[in-house]
């Protein structure tokens with residue numbers, strides 16, 4: 001755990017049984033995303049991906065809200081660089097945007113399933129984050145907004161790229177992205193952005209932990225392979241993804257996990273523990 005103590009804006013908890021919790025931890029600022037927390041998010045998901053003691057991650061926000069998005073105090077007056085023309089300014093901005101994108105892409109690239117529990121506000125950058133996760137649930141008081149238009153920009157760190165793949169209704173995607181209007185948990189559920197709504201945060205936390213623990217009892221070869229292949233399928237043709245899974249399973253079939261799991265089913269015994277991966 002020592003390696004997780006260095007994060008200043010994130011709280012990392014080892015909840016046991018291979019479950020880790022990552023909490024955005026700037027509650028007094030409603031978990032507004034300054035650049036420090038932004039890059040810590042990328043770092044922690046890279047670390048957890050490599051950590052064989054972790055098989056599933058719960059992501060939450062400390063305090064009253066999940067996050068109110070980009071820390072606006074960091075952008076006010078940030079056009080800076082007045083000494084150079086817009087071409088030169090742009091060349092400096094490009095790598096920053098790419099780095100910010102990459103940080104949330106680490107959530108998607110992490111082979112361990114990431115379950116996000118949303119409560120209160122989930123604005124702007126918050127939608128960038130949650131669309132990179134695997135399972136999204138929320139409390140009934142949650143308020144969502146693809147807020148970027150309201151601050152005069154097109155969302156550029158994932159929402160416009162991933163949201164259309166998370167939900168089936170492209171009219172709704174454009175509605176919420178262009179109007180930046182607030183919408184609640186019931187609407188998010190209705191259109192498939194989230195998969196469950198809970199009355200209270202406590203209930204949500206209990207259920208997320210239960211789901212995470214269930215996932216962690218399963219073969220990590222099976223679980224992580226499933227995430228990797230589903231992510232690949234989302235971005236490729238059926239034929240390409242059939243080839244991909246065949247190639248993936250050339251090295252991932254007939255493992256000790258498969259033998260143990262198959263034996264447990266045949267003998268109607270509980271699943272045995274699986275080796276670390």
Ligand SMILES: CC/C=C\C=C\CC(=O)SCCNC(=O)CCNC(=O)[C@H](O)C(C)(C)COP(=O)(O)OP(=O)(O)OC[C@H]1O[C@@H](n2cnc3c(N)ncnc32)[C@H](O)[C@@H]1OP(=O)(O)O
Nearest residue numbers: 028029030032068069070071072073123124125147148157
């Ligand atoms: C390259 C670009 C990449 C990414 C871009 C992402 C774009 C976005 O994320 S767009 C979304 C930006 N966020 C917002 O527009 C929300 C701003 N906040 C608010 O409108 C309000 O805080 C509120 C969410 C409506 C809540 O209002 P209220 O309940 O009255 O609380 P406050 O007193 O306003 O807030 C408490 C405290 O938190 C600070 N804070 C909240 N959100 C932010 C934020 N996004 N950035 C910076 N600071 C924030 C607020 O200033 C207060 O701090 P104090 O020190 O107590 O004053």
